[in-house]
Amino acid sequence: MEHRILIVIRIVVLLLLCSVGGCTRGGEYVYTAAPQMQIRLCHVALLPLLNETENSTAATLSYRTMTTELMAVPQVRICNPAEVKNALRRHQIFPSEIYSAPSSVFRAMAEELQVEGYIRGKVITFTQEYADSTTKVPHITLQLELLKADGSLISQMFYTRRGDDYRSLMHYGVVYSYTELAARMTREIIAKWVEQGQVGCNP
């Protein structure tokens, strides 16, 4: 008899627990995922660009223009470019080896240069092309990568522009110089990175 009473008590307790659990659950089960931590770089170093064009000055001109534009925008703090080259030389990384440098070197350089990441890139195209029968305009193609401090990839982009891409009305707006085109491209690329939340400094 006592045994039966014990079973009944157990069933009642179980039902009570189930009903309490049902109340707390509140119907449909919803799982809220924690927002993914996105990396946003503020202090960056621009690594020397690789020249994959036939123009010997393409990488230098693009690199200097890009550093100047990166100095100009408030959303990024660019590391002194001469310091980047010194660090690469000390670690015995030639410009051609930037794409194969080990992660440990990237980490050591980031610590030394006090940067949170790198911009690495190649100049693919650097030519003058005919916009019409008489006018030549520059054409630049860049392949750029945004890297973390350990050299791992955050994002990459392939960016190509011609001087006449900026034509507004008739002959107005056309860009005739490599420097101006490289500068505009850099501004657009940074704007894209800022918009995507990959680059930006806290005010």
Place this chain on the structure above:
Amino acid sequence: MAAVFPDTYVRLCICIWIAAVLLSLPGTGQAQERPIIALLPVADLSSGVALWDQELQRTLHAALLSGGLHMVAPERVLEEVRSLRLRDLGEVDRFSCRQLGTRLGCTHLLSISITELTGAKAPTLGLLFQLYHAVSGKPIWGETRTYSAADQITLLGLQQDVDLARLVRQAAEDLVKALGNISPYVLARAGAEVPANYAIEVVDCSSSLVRCGGNVQCRIKIRTEDTDIGMFRLELGGRDFALHCAEVNSAQRNIYIAQLEAPAEPGVYPIRLKHAAAQAVVMYTTVTQIEAVSEAVHLELESSAVADVSHGVPMFSRRLTLHPRMQDKRPLDKWIFEIFDSQKNKVVSQQSSGDLPATLQWAGIDARRHPLASGVYTIKLKIKDVAGFTASTSTEVYLHQPREELATLEKVHKEGETALLLRNKHSAGESHTWKMYITDQSDNELYKVSGTTLPAKIILPENVTREQDLFCQLYVQDSMGNRYWTETTPVGQYIAADVEGEEKKSKGGKAQKLVWNTGF
């Protein structure tokens, strides 16, 4: 009193907050340092019109002075740049910025690079302006400016009279305006950060891989104005090592040497330059890193040979591709690649310094490019890493030599003589011993001839040439002892066999192919 106290407290807090906000605003609560700018010599990247860099320098300096900016005299800038042996002034490192700032007594350095400069009909000028904080050496402002005659086209399409001098004047005006628009906050930015009183130019260690407890020598080139080298030491694995001066340079670029001892435990260790300044502040700069190892790396050799049950070892024909693999990638001092035949004779040997190639290939030939006979070969690879550890691996493969064409053979009649003309496919001068058997249709030996060098032509005796059906078989042994022979091949205009062994009628006088069979 109790009601007044919170009100007073809130007012006090508000006053403190307003004061803090006012003090934090640039140019309000603190005295602003008036910028003193040193205009660095213009860096010309354009390889364009000569001497315009100096003209640009003069015009910009005059414009900045007349714009009310406090400038350092250009002669003084030039003098210090020369004394510090600074070359590329389009990019100035932090140490050089600090040196120039201290010597010139300036707060900022303005670097200008010409990127494009063309004259004549369509002048174009591309300029990069970069402003560095002289104390911290950090870049704080930059601007790209381009001027082109093509941009001066009016609405009617008529080009104004534009020359390079006018573009330079316009650039100077724009620079003055741009510098005037830089906020005091930007000018003062990063000013509190002081870089190290030295700059490391080059680090060269004898090896990046060293045995645990082994020695490594590092040469380091330091730029510093500190005369006491005792304040500099190299640190590796928690131990300090003294630097000894190897070369003193007049422009504060000295070369120092240190003998370091690698830690006893394997691992990757940074080598850091330790600088104990006078104020007992110790600064560390990682200059390079080394890996300490205690044992040899495991080496494997993967081949493209396919499994073959009949010979018990993997088999290949024509070309063998080998992929050497190390458990951990290590810099190598040298490597040796050797191939031995079944008699333990070395048939291939190659060695080289430095790292292993990604693939090694063997076409079944010996060092003199002679084809080797089919058989089992042992391939050995030995490596020695830069720490002195050696490792080796070996693998066995069966070389199956395909039937290769040895020569073409044809019967020729010339000036009353009948000859077998042998067009040898091997290069001249190779030493062979050879034998040739001429038989009839019933396999009776009609003629036998031998020699030490394979001839190009064998003249047959008259009694042999009278036979209608001639068959030829050739045996060759090369200087390595490899033996080859051809199939019994018909010669002449009656019966011929092609390479595949299929019997066919052939036209008279056609050359027949003699095909190698190889083996021991």
